[in-house]
Amino acid sequence: AQSVTQLGSHVSVSEGALVLLRCNYSSSVPPYLFWYVQYPNQGLQLLLKYTSAATLVKGINGFEAEFKKSETSFHLTKPSAHMSDAAEYFCAVNNRGSTLGRLYFGRGTQLTVWP
Amino acid sequence: ETGVTQSPTHLIKTRGQQVTLRCSSQSGHNTVSWYQQALGQGPQFIFQYYREEENGRGNFPPRFSGLQFPNYSSELNVNALELDDSALYLCASSPQSSGANEQYFGPGTRLTVT
Numbered sequence: 548a549q550s551v552t553q554l555g556s557h558v559s560v561s562e563g564a565l566v567l568l569r570c571n572y573s574s575s576v577p578p579y580l581f582w583y584v585q586y587p588n589q590g591l592q593l594l595l596k597y598t599s600a601a602t603l604v605k606g607i608n609g610f611e612a613e614f615k616k617s618e619t620s621f622h623l624t625k626p627s628a629h630m631s632d633a634a635e636y637f638c639a640v641n642n643r644g645s646t647l648g649r650l651y652f653g654r655g656t657q658l659t660v661w662p
Numbered sequence: 663e664t665g666v667t668q669s670p671t672h673l674i675k676t677r678g679q680q681v682t683l684r685c686s687s688q689s690g691h692n693t694v695s696w697y698q699q700a701l702g703q704g705p706q707f708i709f710q711y712y713r714e715e716e717n718g719r720g721n722f723p724p725r726f727s728g729l730q731f732p733n734y735s736s737e738l739n740v741n742a743l744e745l746d747d748s749a750l751y752l753c754a755s756s757p758q759s760s761g762a763n764e765q766y767f768g769p770g771t772r773l774t775v776t
Binding site for chain 1: 666693695697702703704705706707710717718720752754756763764765766767768769770
């Protein structure tokens with residue numbers, strides 16, 4: 548089974564500062580990788596996904612993530628945080644080549660943005 | 663284009679009761695997955711339905727069951743409710759059953775078992 552680790556259950560940044568949310572996966576074969584955001588009392592919204600050779604993936608709302616095979620990582624970044632970015636962020640993976648769209652999620656990182 | 667919808671939004675049940683949660687998939691999507699999200703945790707995969715058949719199941723007991731209908735909407739049924747079943751239940755649809763496809767999530771149903 549896949550394992551996803553999100554380092555830091557809570558991250559706090561000032562408005563305008565760099566956002567860095569960490570995600571590591573466990574499998575030896577690089578999986579499909581996703582970042583989702585969850586606002587209070589809402590479902591999950593897809594920010595971006597990695598499924599192919601392009602290691603730097605750009606998503607919505609100015610977020611991007613870089614796939615690093617050697618580090619088994621897929622960290623999420625945003626150059627300048629906005630108050631509206633405050634939410635919970637989940638990294639998720641799915642087995643490459645699988646016909647079952649089963650997502651394995653990390654425990655989430657709560658992002659707080661200070662004015 | 664209508665997104666994924668779920669009903670009800672909230673409900674409260676008593677231990678031992680049964681509950682049915684409903685999900686309408688996004689237009690054109692034939693695959694529906696259900697996830698359980700306990701407080702402070704990431705979502706956990708319950709099962710997936712593809713073209714009205716169960717396509718895969720996570721580590722949940724048989725009292726969690728489901729259905730998918732010809733219009734690809736779906737139900738999640740939970741029998742003999744336990745206190746630990748209190749959680750947000752998320753439904754997600756995707757264009758087909760493939761690991762590469764992103765899943766589109768509904769707003770969830772918040773279930774409280776007392």
